Amino acid sequence: MSDLITKKYRCPLCKINHTIEFPKDFALNRPSYPFTHTYIHSYEAKYPSSDSGKDVLTILYIDKNLEIRHVEALFQSADGNIVSMEDAQRMITFLTTQLDDVQDSFDALNEKYQKLLKDHQKLLEEKEIHA
Ligand SMILES: [Zn+2]
Numbered sequence: 001m002s003d004l005i006t007k008k009y010r011c012p013l014c015k016i017n018h019t020i021e022f023p024k025d026f027a028l029n030r031p032s033y034p035f036t037h038t039y040i041h042s043y044e045a046k047y048p049s050s051d052s053g054k055d056v057l058t059i060l061y062i063d064k065n066l067e068i069r070h071v072e073a074l075f076q077s078a079d080g081n082i083v084s085m086e087d088a089q090r091m092i093t094f095l096t097t098q099l100d101d102v103q104d105s106f107d108a109l110n111e112k113y114q115k116l117l118k119d120h121q122k123l124l125e126e127k128e129i130h131a
Helices: 085-130
Strands: 004-010 017-023 035-042 055-062 068-075
Touching: 004 068, 035 085, 068 085
Parallel strands: none
Antiparallel strands: 004 017, 035 055, 055 068
């Protein structure tokens, strides 16, 4: 039995379907849905071109059921510079989403931490009473 789930998505750059594997619990415990997953695949169009083999930065929007709802793809240039304003805008939108997710995770964790601290304090106090 495999713990991986294979999903297909239509790549807007290559114009073909790619497959990607996720661990079964990949969508669990995300602060919000759909969440984003970023990775890089090599450009592979139906017909070879000068872009073949280039790195494609891929942003997948994945829902609770591990369904891929939306795909964004853009070429990552070799020198790391972002080529166009449009690409830059997309990256900013993407990073803002990521930041929001991180902030949400942080808030949730912090809340748990504060509760743990309180519980710990309580335990200490009880120990003192019984000492
Ligand atoms: Zn592709």
